[in-house]
Amino acid sequence: MSSAHDALELELRLIPGVRIVGFGERNGVFLVQVGVAADVDEYELRHRATAVAAAHLDEPHVVEVVGEGGREGERVRVLAVIVLPDLEVEVHLAKGGLRTIGRRRSGDEVSAAVGSVLEALVALGLDVPFTPGWSGPLPDPSGQAIAVSLEATSDASVRWGVAVGPSPAEAAVRATLDALNRHLAANRPPA
Known part of the structure; x- marks a missing residue:
């Protein structure tokens, strides 16, 4: 070191x-x-x-x-990220005993992945008062780091997330969840 x-x-x-x-x-x-x-x-x-x-x-x-995190099973988990033809991305998420799928088509797989995550989180019953902002690759040697910004619908605040993944779509999914980590920890799906 x-x-x-x-x-x-x-x-x-x-x-x-x-x-x-x-x-x-x-x-x-x-x-x-x-x-x-x-x-x-x-x-x-x-x-x-x-x-x-x-x-x-x-x-x-x-x-x-x-973070130290909450109880096991309460964190949103990524089960699968599938890039379909025509730049459509399907994201499978779980929280506790609930599972859902978000699907979005966009001009690029990173934007589609961000939209798919937001759709899936809403389907899990979570309040997600954010819309996609900027997203794209970061200049790193691996070429696998993706940054995502999410804009709050209630004020001018912006959340940022960064992640690395085996594909741009999976990195974007993880970066989106990174941006929402604290917000999601405060939300609980309906019983």
Whole structure:
């Protein structure tokens, strides 16, 4: 580990609520994992940790904030991502004992994947007051990192998510869920 990585770890550990910091590499991208306490605003901490990482790293990197999480089965899980002909993407999601499918056709598979996730979340009975904003690939050596922005329907706030996946569509699905992580944790599907 370099001195830049040591300095990054020390600065990240100074952020209130950070419990653990880890590093790795995935598909040629430096991975910064930040484990946080349950009562931390993960969305705000992600922005702060991303700024700290950008100040210390010259290499392509992704910051993942990992919360303590809720009870098993309450987190939205990706079961399958299928790219169909004509740039239609089908996303299979589950939360608890519920499963659903979202399907959307768009001008590109990344946009279709984002729309499919939002459709599937609504079908799970979750309140998702967001519309797709910008989405697209990030300039990283693997070419597999996708960023997604979601615009709130009630105000001018924007949520961002970044993820890497085996395909652009799957990375977009995971980035969309990353953007909605804290919002979804507060939602419960109907009993």
